[in-house]
Amino acid sequence: MSDHVDDSLSVPAASAARRRPPRAVRGLSDRWIATLFIAPSIVLLLAINIFPLIWTVYLSFTNFRANQPGREVNWLGTKNYARLLGSEDVWSYLQATAHFVVWTMLIQVAIGLGLALLVNKNFKGAPVWTTIILIPMMLSPAVVGTFWTYLYQPQTGIFSYIVDFFTGLGPIDMIGSVKLAPWAIVIVDTWMWTPYIMLLCLAGLRSIPDYLYEAAEVDRAGPFQTFWYITLPRILPFLMLAVLFRGIENFKMFDMVVELTSGGPGSTTELASINLKREAFEKWRTGYASAFAVILFVTVFGLGNIYVKALNRVKQ
């Protein structure tokens, strides 16, 4: 990974004899090119991301309802926020979200790390099987959620059948049961995203130079010590990166869970984003939903900051 040396394109000093002053380069100046090349992207992002964001913040202080554009809009100050933070329901949605994020991360790190260590043994055919394992994470989460509803059918689904076959518990209603639904979404997310953790752990493992292991061998370190003192510290930044990114994504989780359980049964799997969509596009409480959106933004932005720091660490 190269360190960025920020000199603009200048002929290196080594060829000083041929060097000309930058102005002698014909055509657009560097500054102009840089501006022209970057501006369109920034403008588009400002229009489609930042402007709406500012608008959301404004709306969060009002009682605006998007389905009644003609209605008078009142400034509520922080009332929406007070109502949000004082509402028991919101905490239960955040709790459902936390349950989802924590368990998906724990299980996926355990399986993903294990798989990475195994794949790293470089048995014959490892690349092929790795590619097969990676397929689920590239699929459309909403479509995955849709077809898992079929797999989860209690009377006819293959999931229920396989579990019944091995345990003899009879048909299992993963989606319809209050107890099992939170785990139903954890299972599907794990099926989809474990490869993500595995792939980053693999990258971490491959970044460890062999001489460290050779040195450990010389020092008579056991396999456990080697793992604890060499492997783990080296792959930790990669693992952190994976967990942060997936954690943020799962904190925002919407598509897969909407299609799988649509927040049910009751509101056992009503994650923050799903509730936000209900408030905004079903109850049309735009102001209230915007306040919720702002709270989610702030949380995600904080996590995002940490993510970028981790990204830069891994880069080195």
Place this chain on the structure above:
Amino acid sequence: MSIAAVSVVDATPRGKIIAAVLVIGYALITMIPLIWIVATSFKSPPDSISYPPKVIFQPTLEGYVNLFTTRSRQTPEYIESLGPPKTWYDALVRERNMIITGPSRFAGRYMNSVIIGFGSTFLAVFLGTLAAYAFSRFRVPLKDDLLFFILSTRMMPPVAVAIPIYLMYRELGLNDTHLGMILLYTAVNLSLSVWLLKGFVDEIPREYEEAAVVDGYTRFQAFVKVVLPQMRAGIAATAIFCLIFAWNEYAFALLLTSGTAQTAPPFIPIIIGEGGLDWPAVAAGTTLFLVPVVVFTVLLRKQLLRGITFGAVRR
């Protein structure tokens, strides 16, 4: 990234066998849902809801026919009166005492996914290439802040941004239009496109451009004639990543489209409601939707790591 790095510290043969058994076992389990959904798309509706689930079955194209058509139930006498069926799919539907009344909306929705996917990919890669080159090669004030800003737009919860975008698009008449969705997906994909492409440009030695400038090219000509050809592979990989994202996106599509520009992901679940739990049709739609992504994933396997880390990790 090469999936098989050669290690001096090699595993023992026995360790390799154990690892292979476990990894292959996991891979097979992970494949069950996918294989099952493809198999279901070739089942008849009764076979799709039999218990225990049928592993061996008589394959039929009924699911695909149902996916692409709308049908109505008729009396056997009426169907007799129509004369012999004209096509194989007419015959297939008549076995269930139905006649085909017209095409379904699936083909149109699928085309919307294609149009919006390719449109937004082209724009995101075009803008991303320019920005990535500038970030890589020039002194840009506040460069790191700008790059962080671009990446942070990726982090926004789509449902949260959807509220004001919905209002904004309503004002501009962009709700449920291809153009609106293309612009939106372009904005969402820009972060990935800029970061990934910047990584690719960083890897191209500057000496080529410098030599071209010394030979009398303008800076812009050097970019077009020297750098762009070397970015080809990177641009192709980035384009596929952007395409897959746009192809898979659901939240914005659900909230901002309803008909004209609706893409396949929000539409596929609707099939469940329409056919009264016609699972083979849903499975057929799912299969047709997932197959291109699986193909691209296999083609891109060496670049996946780069794609999911925004170009930061490159092995």
